[in-house]
Amino acid sequence: MHVINLAAESANPLIPHTAELIVGAVAFTLLFLVLRSKVVPMFEKAFTARTEAIQGGIERAEKAQLEAQRALAQYNEQLSKAREESQTMREEARTQGVAIIEELRAKAQEEAARITASAHASIEAERQQAITSLRNEVGTIAVELASKIVGEALDDQARQSRVVDRFLDDLEKSK
Amino acid sequence: MPLVHLLRTGEGFVPPSTNDFNLPPVIAGNEYTTKPILLVFLSVIMISVFFILASRKAAIVPSKLQFAGESIYGFVRNDLARDNIGHDFMRFVPYLFTLFTFILTNNIFGIVPLLQFPAMSHVSFPYVLAIFTFITFHYIGIRKQGIRKYMKDIMFMPGVPKAAYILLTPLELATFFIVRPLTLSLRLFANMFAGHLLLLVFILGGDHLLKGVIGLKLISPFAFAFGIGLTFFEFMVQCLQAYIFTLLTALYIAGALADEH
Numbered sequence: 110m111h112v113i114n115l116a117a118e119s120a121n122p123l124i125p126h127t128a129e130l131i132v133g134a135v136a137f138t139l140l141f142l143v144l145r146s147k148v149v150p151m152f153e154k155a156f157t158a159r160t161e162a163i164q165g166g167i168e169r170a171e172k173a174q175l176e177a178q179r180a181l182a183q184y185n186e187q188l189s190k191a192r193e194e195s196q197t198m199r200e201e202a203r204t205q206g207v208a209i210i211e212e213l214r215a216k217a218q219e220e221a222a223r224i225t226a227s228a229h230a231s232i233e234a235e236r237q238q239a240i241t242s243l244r245n246e247v248g249t250i251a252v253e254l255a256s257k258i259v260g261e262a263l264d265d266q267a268r269q270s271r272v273v274d275r276f277l278d279d280l281e282k283s284k
Numbered sequence: 285m286p287l288v289h290l291l292r293t294g295e296g297f298v299p300p301s302t303n304d305f306n307l308p309p310v311i312a313g314n315e316y317t318t319k320p321i322l323l324v325f326l327s328v329i330m331i332s333v334f335f336i337l338a339s340r341k342a343a344i345v346p347s348k349l350q351f352a353g354e355s356i357y358g359f360v361r362n363d364l365a366r367d368n369i370g371h372d373f374m375r376f377v378p379y380l381f382t383l384f385t386f387i388l389t390n391n392i393f394g395i396v397p398l399l400q401f402p403a404m405s406h407v408s409f410p411y412v413l414a415i416f417t418f419i420t421f422h423y424i425g426i427r428k429q430g431i432r433k434y435m436k437d438i439m440f441m442p443g444v445p446k447a448a449y450i451l452l453t454p455l456e457l458a459t460f461f462i463v464r465p466l467t468l469s470l471r472l473f474a475n476m477f478a479g480h481l482l483l484l485v486f487i488l489g490g491d492h493l494l495k496g497v498i499g500l501k502l503i504s505p506f507a508f509a510f511g512i513g514l515t516f517f518e519f520m521v522q523c524l525q526a527y528i529f530t531l532l533t534a535l536y537i538a539g540a541l542a543d544e545h
Binding site for chain 1: 302303305306315316318320321324325327328331332335336338339340342343344346350353354357358361374377378379381382385386406407408409411412413416470473477
């Protein structure tokens, strides 16, 4: 009897209780309002801040990298410029050196030529002088010698000179 | 008469029934002080306190507490709301977040020692939640597209031969206005109800076997072990049901926002 009653009393679990419906709606709404006003904005704030922090970090890093790349390019450019400059300077120095050597050489040759020429001239002059004085002296000596041998003074200047010339001509011919 | 006798002497086993879900109010006569109602209020307080504490600082580098709260919030926000609803999802995050935490907490109460009762096994609560979801997705659908276009899209699905409307129109109407809220609430209710009943069977059964003769005493530990194993299984079901309810709500909202169904 009791068991049967129990079965009859057992409520249909699909029928809602009014109290529970009200409590469910109120509790859920309460929770919704609390989460919406207090929790969701705070989490969103944290998310936004974090995203910004990460993005800011990335941007900063990108900027730094760009800066470094620019500096590197600048240095490379400067380096190549310097290299080029040194190359031209070396080239210039070499040509200048060659020119200087050339110039010096020309100068030296000129000097040498000049010295040689003046030496030649002085030698020639001295030779002429020597020839002249020799000729005179030899003439005088020869005439003196001949006059002494012949015993006859050949005072006449013209004859004397003629005799000497003839003598020298003979000498040259016999050579 | 013999049955009554057995019951009174406590020798017969009374299988758990739907009556085990209807506990008397804590304060006699006040139907607002039953266990499920108190648990629902407790859950609201616990969820509020936990998430307010977790989100209070909103730090860029989160504490453990904030990380725990953020993980749950981020899961609902990104995996449920954003991935299903799309660009306009932020409007619905508070609702979906409340749904998920509310259902999850009340479900898990079913296996928390001392509490050990899932409020969602009382059909009233799933009904309330399903009604909220029902109102939400119809309301935003109507507001987005106007009542005429919204109803027309439901009743006369575009891109279908006219003859098919004989079959489709009643089916679609039933889907949108009866099947969706009903399945949403009954799925949650039935899972929690059956899960709790199953745990009762094994634990009360094991208890009863322990009082029996020596042979039955030896079987009793197996019943308890099974009950413990099922508790873990129940935990999985409880999480899964909270997830499904929230996911389906997100999908219904996404459907109402879409231009065509």
